[in-house]
Amino acid sequence: MLYIDESTVKDILKWEKTFTAVETAMQRVSEGRIVQKPRTMTFIPNTANVMGTMPGYLDDKEFGALGCKLVTSFPNNAKLENPLPSVNANIMILDEKTGIMKAVIAGTEITTQRTSAASAVATKYLYVNHSKQCGVLAILGTGVQGRIHAEMFRHLFGFPEVRLWNRSKEKAKRLAEELNKKYNTNAFRYCEDNETCIKGADVIVTATNSPDPIVQRSWIKPGAHINAVGANRHHFNELDREVYRNADLFVDSIETSQAEMAGLNLDDNLKGEVGAVINGTLPVSPRERITIFNGIGMAVEDCAVARAVYDLYNQVKYKM
Numbered sequence: 001m002l003y004i005d006e007s008t009v010k011d012i013l014k015w016e017k018t019f020t021a022v023e024t025a026m027q028r029v030s031e032g033r034i035v036q037k038p039r040t041m042t043f044i045p046n047t048a049n050v051m052g053t054m055p056g057y058l059d060d061k062e063f064g065a066l067g068c069k070l071v072t073s074f075p076n077n078a079k080l081e082n083p084l085p086s087v088n089a090n091i092m093i094l095d096e097k098t099g100i101m102k103a104v105i106a107g108t109e110i111t112t113q114r115t116s117a118a119s120a121v122a123t124k125y126l127y128v129n130h131s132k133q134c135g136v137l138a139i140l141g142t143g144v145q146g147r148i149h150a151e152m153f154r155h156l157f158g159f160p161e162v163r164l165w166n167r168s169k170e171k172a173k174r175l176a177e178e179l180n181k182k183y184n185t186n187a188f189r190y191c192e193d194n195e196t197c198i199k200g201a202d203v204i205v206t207a208t209n210s211p212d213p214i215v216q217r218s219w220i221k222p223g224a225h226i227n228a229v230g231a232n233r234h235h236f237n238e239l240d241r242e243v244y245r246n247a248d249l250f251v252d253s254i255e256t257s258q259a260e261m262a263g264l265n266l267d268d269n270l271k272g273e274v275g276a277v278i279n280g281t282l283p284v285s286p287r288e289r290i291t292i293f294n295g296i297g298m299a300v301e302d303c304a305v306a307r308a309v310y311d312l313y314n315q316v317k318y319k320m
């Protein structure tokens with residue numbers, strides 16, 4: 001059986017392909033062309049560690065797949081002497097006619113890219129496509145997700161200013177320096193505190209394990225868009241409840257969000273799925289309204305990207 005390792009995935013998977021795969025997965029969710037239940041979470045007692053299983057089926061000519069991701073989140077990995085990613089994954093894809101496993105694909109890079117791509121798809125359809133300004137991007141949390149969002153969003157949307165804030169300030173400073181050097185720019189700016197980072201920002205990304213709100217309603221400019229990525233025990237810790245009360249909320253999947261966001265009162269402001277906006281069955285919000293994308297992460301996004309990697313791998317292999 002084929003195993004495609006992380007370095008091969010990093011070699012062959014480009015952001016644009018991930019974006020299209022995730023965009024397609026989101027559309028298919030809202031068309032009912034998927035099967036996907038809330039993931040199972042195995043919480044390891046007396047730790048912050050968790051293992052998730054994420055099975056899914058996606059019907060699509062180009063990105064369709066039957067698969068299952070096994071993903072762990074061990075938040076203290078980042079603090080090891082030799083730091084490791086805190087989120088690690090593998091994705092199995094199975095033959096749709098026989099049910100036999102076709103490949104196991106290393107899923108850490110896929111998870112990294114597809115999570116940021118989901119935010120990017122939401123940002124495109126809820127914000128960028130409505131001629132809203134892409135001037136200032138605020139990133140809260142400069143771990144793996146903060147970094148990929150900073151790079152991918154600048155690449156896709158051309159933000160001239162990308163502000164970086166992190167609980168451990170040195171990490172945000174270092175990332176700003178590193179990215180300015182890498183892209184020969186001074187667009188990446190370190191921010192001393194979260195309030196300064198958010199005030200005046202057009203698009204905001206939260207990518208932390210914070211159990212307490214790091215975004216307050218009064219700091220957000222009218223019409224701004226927020227991608228809330230971070231997940232602690234709940235997928236809605238990072239934004240103060242007043243933010244939810246004063247914004248339109250969009251999700252990747254209503255079915256799976258209802259399980260993992262059950263402690264949040266979604267009734268008033270949950271507008272629906274990003275896929276429905278893409279498909280034109282759900283209207284976008286008025287210009288001055290704040291929008292939130294709370295993407296909890298979907299198995300069918302992993303299936304779509306894993307299928308893309310599988311096909312790319314086979315194209316490359318056959319050419320050799």
Ligand SMILES: NC(=O)C1=CN([C@@H]2O[C@H](COP(=O)(O)OP(=O)(O)OC[C@H]3O[C@@H](n4cnc5c(N)ncnc54)[C@H](OP(=O)(O)O)[C@@H]3O)[C@@H](O)[C@H]2O)C=CC1
Pocket residue numbers: 073075078085086087111115140141142143144145146166167168171207208209210211229230231232295296297298
């Ligand atoms: N929605 C989705 O589909 C996905 C969500 N995630 C979630 O995104 C978040 C970030 O993941 P990732 O970047 O891979 O993880 P990393 O371990 O690389 O980064 C974690 C970040 O969270 C910060 N953080 C941790 N605890 C706190 C706290 N109490 N207050 C403020 N900041 C804190 C860390 O700051 P410091 O440097 O100071 O420790 C760091 O910036 C996680 O919650 C993860 O579960 C991940 C993948 C998919």
Ligand SMILES: O=C(O)C1=NCCCC1
Pocket residue numbers: 071072073087111231296297298
């Ligand atoms: O969707 C995922 O993959 C994850 N979501 C939340 C936490 C870790 C991985």
